[in-house]
Amino acid sequence: TQVNLWLEYEQGGIVSNTAHVDCNGDEKTKLAELKINIERWKELKNNHKMSRPYLNLLAQIQVNGKSPERKSTKVLVLEKRGYIFIQTDQPIYNPTQKVKYRIFTLDHSFRPNNERIFISIYNADGNRILNSLRFERGGIYKDLFSIPSVAKMGTWKITAHYEYDQENTAEREFKVEQFVMPSFDVNILLEKKY
Known part of the structure; x- marks a missing residue:
C-alpha cells in the first residue's frame, strides 16, 4: 500500500x-x-x-x-519556525563596557537551525541602536558591542527573530548601571593596649 x-x-x-x-x-x-x-x-x-x-x-x-x-x-499551521535563546556574559554592565552575547537557533527537534535571523539591540529609552540580518552555520551566532560612555542607565535588551517570523521574537534584558566600588573601613580594637 x-x-x-x-x-x-x-x-x-x-x-x-x-x-x-x-x-x-x-x-x-x-x-x-x-x-x-x-x-x-x-x-x-x-x-x-x-x-x-x-x-x-x-x-x-x-x-x-x-x-x-x-x-x-x-x-x-503554527508559524513558529523554531527556538531562539539569547545569552549575555553578565547581567549588569557599566558604560563603556563590551557586551558579549550569543544567540542559539534551534529547530523543533532542538537541532541547530541554519536560518537567517534579525538581531536588534535597544537602549533604556527603547530606541533601536543596532539592527542586523545574520546567517550563521551551526546555529550559534556570537558577537559583541560596546556601550557608549554617555549611555542612559536602565534596562537594555537584545531581540532576535527568524526572517518572516517577527511574531515569535526572543529577547534578553540586561542592566546598564554606573557601578561604584563600595568603600569601607576596617578598625581593629585590641582588648589590652600595649
Missing part, C-alpha cells in the same frame, strides 16, 4: 512537497515530513487574508491495483 501526503489551501492549491510512504500490515504508524513552501505561504496569506491559518492535509491511498482513494483533514 502506498500513501501520498501533501498540504493544500482550499482556494490556492498545493503549498508543500509530496511525501510518499509505503505501508505494510505490520506497522501501525509511519512518520512523514511535509515542508511548506514559505514563499507560497506568504503569498496565500497576503492574497486571502486568512484569519486562521488552516490547511488541508490530503492523503491519497493506493491499495494494490484498486483505484486511489483520497481522504483529507484540516490542520492548523
Whole structure:
C-alpha cells in the first residue's frame, strides 16, 4: 500500500512537497515530513487574508491495483519556525563596557537551525541602536558591542527573530548601571593596649 501526503489551501492549491510512504500490515504508524513552501505561504496569506491559518492535509491511498482513494483533514499551521535563546556574559554592565552575547537557533527537534535571523539591540529609552540580518552555520551566532560612555542607565535588551517570523521574537534584558566600588573601613580594637 502506498500513501501520498501533501498540504493544500482550499482556494490556492498545493503549498508543500509530496511525501510518499509505503505501508505494510505490520506497522501501525509511519512518520512523514511535509515542508511548506514559505514563499507560497506568504503569498496565500497576503492574497486571502486568512484569519486562521488552516490547511488541508490530503492523503491519497493506493491499495494494490484498486483505484486511489483520497481522504483529507484540516490542520492548523503554527508559524513558529523554531527556538531562539539569547545569552549575555553578565547581567549588569557599566558604560563603556563590551557586551558579549550569543544567540542559539534551534529547530523543533532542538537541532541547530541554519536560518537567517534579525538581531536588534535597544537602549533604556527603547530606541533601536543596532539592527542586523545574520546567517550563521551551526546555529550559534556570537558577537559583541560596546556601550557608549554617555549611555542612559536602565534596562537594555537584545531581540532576535527568524526572517518572516517577527511574531515569535526572543529577547534578553540586561542592566546598564554606573557601578561604584563600595568603600569601607576596617578598625581593629585590641582588648589590652600595649
